[in-house]
Amino acid sequence: HLMCLYPFNQVSAFATDADSVKQFQAAYNGMIARKGDVTGWSxxxxxxxxARCLDGDKAHYNLQRALRHSTSYTIAMGGQGGCYYNLFDAHSPFQIDGNYGCTSGVAEMLLQSYDDVITILPALPSSWKNGSVKGLKAQGNYTVDEEWSEGKATAVRITNNQDVDRQVSVRYDNKVATYDISANATLDIDLSAGLPTGVNKVVNVPVSTIKTIYDLSGRRVNKAEKGVYIINGQKVVF
Structure with a gap:
């Protein structure tokens, strides 16, 4: 039932309307009830x-348990989680889902973009006070590098990997700004003083030029109603 939270985006920590906020809180309460004492893919x-709940410390707790040395090298399905000396996930005996899942979890702690907004350090654990990461991928074919100090983002580099000029929306510390970014160009943002105000424009596409329409989840639709869509590679607000 929590697939609506991850990997889908039907429930979001960034929701603002009353019903969506209640749905997110219910999902988060369901996570807390599990207490994190699991193994393998779970x-x-x-x-x-x-990470999708923006709770970096609990995500980090799970990651720590996934990286502890397993106490069993025999088939034991409960209470014997962690990993072996070769870092294979111990369910046991082995579940590659745990390795792939925790790797994905680290990326989700540092960057999220499922709602078409690149969110910087959404679930940074308190123990990761200083650091940097390069080469994270964001939806829309962007590459993102991040730097942070004392738990606060200091710089971000966003590369547009498409051959078209676009706009990119960036979220940090509950603020969102939109910036122009040229084809195959890199946008450098200094976050040491918070998120700077970007350029916020609405792209008007003549109806006669419309060829393909996608929603923000990447699904093709037949027509655009009220909302935000991707038309001919451009973000359009109706």
Whole structure:
């Protein structure tokens, strides 16, 4: 039932309307009830879901348990989680889902873009006070590098990997700004003083030029109603 939280985006921590906020809180309460004492694929799952809940410390707790040395090298399906000396996930005996899931969870802790907004350090654990990461991928074919110090983002580099000029929306510390970014160009943002105000424009596409229409989840639709869509590679507000 929590697939609506991850990997889908039907329930979001960034929701603002009353019903969506209640749905998110219910999903988060469901996560807390599980207490994180799981193994294998479920460890990776909870790392991702806690990251989507913006709870970096609980996501980190799951990651720590996934990386502890297993106490069993025989088939034991409960209470014997962690990993072996070769870092294979111990369910046991082995579940690659745990390895892939926890790797995904780390990425979700540092960057999220499922709602078509690149969110910087959404679930940074308190123990990761200083650091940097390069080469994270964001939806829309962007590459993102991040730097942070004392738990606060200091710089972000966003590369547009498409051959078209676009606009990119960036979220940090509950603020969103939109910036122009040229084809195959890199946008450098100094976050040491918070998120700077970007350029916020609505792109008007003549109806006669419309060829393909997609919603923000990447699904093709027949017509655009009220909302935000991607038309001919451009974000359009109706």
């Amino acid at each position: 460890m990776g799952w909870q790392t991702n879901t806690y």
